[in-house]
Amino acid sequence: MGYDYALVHLTYTIPPAALLSIVYAPLCTKLDLYRILFLITIAVLSTIPWDSYLIRTGIWSYPSNVIVGPTLFDIPLEEVFFFVIQTFNTTLLYLILNKPILHPIYLVKEKKGDKWLYVKLIGQVVGALLLKQAVTFVRNGGERTYLGLILAWALPFLLLLWSLAYQLLVQLPATSTVLPIAVPTLYLWVVDTLALKRGTWVIETGTKTGWTLWPGLEIEEAIFFLLTNCLIVFGLVAFDNAIAVLHAFPAHFRRVSDLPSPMLLIQALLLPSKAYDDDRILGIQQSVDRLKKKSRSFYLASSTFSGRLRIDLIILYSFCRVADDLIDNADSTADAQKGVQKLKTYLDHCYGADVQDEKGNVITSKDANRGSATLYAVQNFPDDAQLTLLLLPTQRLAKEPLYELLEGFKMDLTFTAQTPCGPIKTDSDLNLYGARVAGTVALLCIQLVLHYHPGASEINAKHLMSAGHDMGIALQYTNIARDLTVDASNGRCYVPPPWLKKEKLTPDSFISGLKALQQEDFFTKKVSTIRARLLDRAFSFYNSSIDAVEELPGPARAPMRVAVESYMQIARELQKPGFKVKAGRATVPGWKRIWVAWRSLWGRRAKG
Template sequence: MGFEYALVHIKYTIPPAALLTLLYRPLFTKLDAYKIAFLVAIAVLSTIPWDSYLIRNRIWSYPSHVIVGPTLFDIPLEEVFFFVVQTYTTSLLYLILSKPTFQPIYLSAEREAPHGRWRYNRLAGQVFLLGAIAWGWRCIIEGGMGTYTGLILVWAAPFLLLLWSLAYQFILGLPLTNTVVPILLPTLYLWAVDTLALRRGTWVINTGTKYGVHLWDGLEIEEALFFFVTNTLIVCGQLAFDNALAVLHTFPKLFANPPLLPSPKILVLALLTPCSMYDDARLTGLKEAVHRLKQKSRSFYLASATFPGPLRADLLLLYSFCRVADDLVDNASTLEEAKDWIAKLHKFLNNVYSDTTTSPQLHDQVCDQFPLETQSALLQLPAAKISPKPLQDLLLGFEMDLAFSVASPIETADDLRVYAERVAGTVAQMCIQLIFHLYPSSLTAEDQRRIVAAGNTVGVALQYVNIARDIGVDAQIGRVYLPLNWLSEAGLSYDDVLKRPHHVRIESLRKHLLNDAFLLYENAKGAIEHLPVEARGPIRVAVESYMEIGRILRQDGFVVKVGRSTVPKWRRIIVAWRTLLK
């Protein structure tokens, strides 16, 4: 009896598991727990018979003085725990690294590639894995030095073959941070741990069943292969799971109202859905939405990663519509053209919410009246989940934008509040409507309306921050959003702001606007805590990420640099993590 193997866990496997748990805890969801538990169960159930066979046939062994004693089918309990902790740790690392990626947009990778390429990739992988199984079987039959390698391949390669056949295009299409990195990092770490354990004799590979080749001094090549293969199995299992979730959550016409914790049967059905059945228009809309959010709002893009999959998709599509509509008006070459775009958008919304307009008619209107690069944003708007009034008010906000000029400025703080409610408060209202649609609440209708109203106030606060940041940018395009009575009290005119947007007296007005923003925010942020729990933390992150811009702007001497992020990425990440911990 001994504690050598137990000490390996205490020193080397439990600490990284605990650290990753601490890092990911604010993001941990029921679905994450379900995925990890599912994979841990498969790992333990599939590894016990194989490991038991190796021990009984003296392929490897554990000296009695290094283990506590109790065994399961001749496997030391420390070894069984290794199956659990490795699967858990590698899974957590995968979840952390893949969280920023909106994976559904990679479902289209196969059809975007040159014709036939993906079929050959699938076939090449299948041939390779079948070859590995055949070679492993031959090694086992021949016995001798290749026995351990053969047993690894015959055990692991069939699982990899299944996962590859089901999810190969998803695996190949995703960024390396979702695939290669979560395999290599734990593999390198476990190679180092295994080297120490083999040198100390914590476990022993018996001679005659191994090649005697070392990857480096102390690390048998078979052990290196084992840890690489097992981590590949874990990550590919996570990828196949996420592939199925992406299909379930992205195509409501194929899978209406999938359960939060889908059964293995539903997951397999999703994986077996042919790519030819995917909704190309929806994938295009999502891909363009992600691109727009990355370009236009880095703070909100980071925050979007914290939202559950289905809600994240709807919010991306909503943002895409609002961004496209705003750009159509802002980028118009003349006032008349801008008004024409607003009129077309009004007509579009009327048709969307009309009982008599058919989908083909709506599609024809969008294709006839809007540029190609904007069409997916309009056609994929999740209009069925939100009421028309916030969208119509948003267009009224655009009309107010057009009216603002030297001849017709924002006169008072009340005028500014109305404008902010229309261009930003409406967006917050729609976000909350999407949340309540996806996650039905036990709150009364009155309470829900109160929360929506508070969301409107938070949206106003965020718009004030946006205006405070962009005083110089707005001045370049001839716009001033500071109330005229504020300017007058500071001894400034509309024209002064256009000519000298960084005047010291304008800085005092910037701080005035930021103070108003934080006052509104503090009064309304409590309503966030009454949102469904699935969205509560992510909404806090989205709001706090933007309010952090305001905090930086309030710092003495801070200078806004056009085209550069106001909040460094590392600071946005820290803000998000701290916010989720609350």
């Protein structure tokens, strides 16, 4: 009886497991726990017969003075625990690295003669040839027996997983697949080297090649740990491939539970790729790209949501950006106004309202449907905007906030050289603007949350809507405070004239000063005072509504907290002297965004 093998776990495998658990705990969902248990179960059940055979045939052994004693099918319990802890550690690292990834964007609808058929076939041929060689090694016996047994055990599983999930295995970023294989493998190579030198486990001579990767590490052991980590990651990718299919294609899978059954996962993996909706995949891809480019804060926050809710939120944000760009990038105010009208007409089609032509004549009655909306989008919007419009989940969204959003865009169009403050004359005007361009979006987000996580009473739902509306205004005040210089460069001033008058400024002098980037103390102080007042208003709305986040349905509570706190961190940065500016806007360093998100997931928030 001994404790050497147990000490290996206490020293080398359990500490990383504890660290990874602490890092990932606030991100962990029920689906993640299901995934972990699923993988561990398969790993243990598939490894026990093979490991037991190796021990019973004397290919490897464990001296009695290094193990506690109890065994399962001749396998020391410490070894069985190794199957569990290795799978657990590699899985957690994979989950951490894949959290920002929206896997459906890597699905591909295959067509006859395209490269994917060859990619799949090449992988299968290579795997089959290696498997054939492994069988030869085992049959011939001798010093390549152990190597052959490793390959003969691992390759059939890898071949199956490759055949089911080769698209994602090839397309996912290397940080999502290669890294969670390479890091645990290298670490376990070091651990194995130390264990072999200490005699914690022994590979018998005569069945091994004698080759080493480095002094003390048998080549068979190096290959074993590489292949086992490949098996774990391949299994995780196959699981995520199935989940991606389930979430991306509601036409094939109308309803999907939070914990889909193994049979449903298999059904999703076996769905022929030619049945994929390539327009939907492309539309989601375009939406994700917009999110990455236009809002790093919301992109980070979106990764904490999951399933179809995450997809719908990304598409909703993409719609807001498409609408915003159609107006901001228009050649003239008249063209921008036409853009707003087109968006309204599109929504009329979606919601079955009376649709009118430019002369006011009704051209479609209230029996309008998605078919007419599709035709209108294709005929009237740029190619890169069409799919976002078509994927907008109007059937899950009330129409009023969307129409109010368009009213907010109309307010933007009233800013001119002659009226640089546009419609913003008073505090109430600024509140109305914030409500229309941001409060509406917050309302729509809450609607999606309550759709996917129903159960709130009517009174509670109204309360959440009201709080979300106010939080949207808080975020808009933050946005205005951040973009004072950028807006000035566009000839716009969102600061109410009474605020400027108090600082002995006019809209024109305020804009011209910001354009010239004047650094005189008197002007800098005035701008700082105005910005501080905007931030005070932001935190006033924030403080009055933040507690409602804790009343949201459980699965959306922490993610919504991340979305809010990630953006409000911009406001906190603006309150600090010498805040960092990029492209005329205050910015939050990447490490701090991650830290704020992680703290928010634990239910903690900074003061402000």
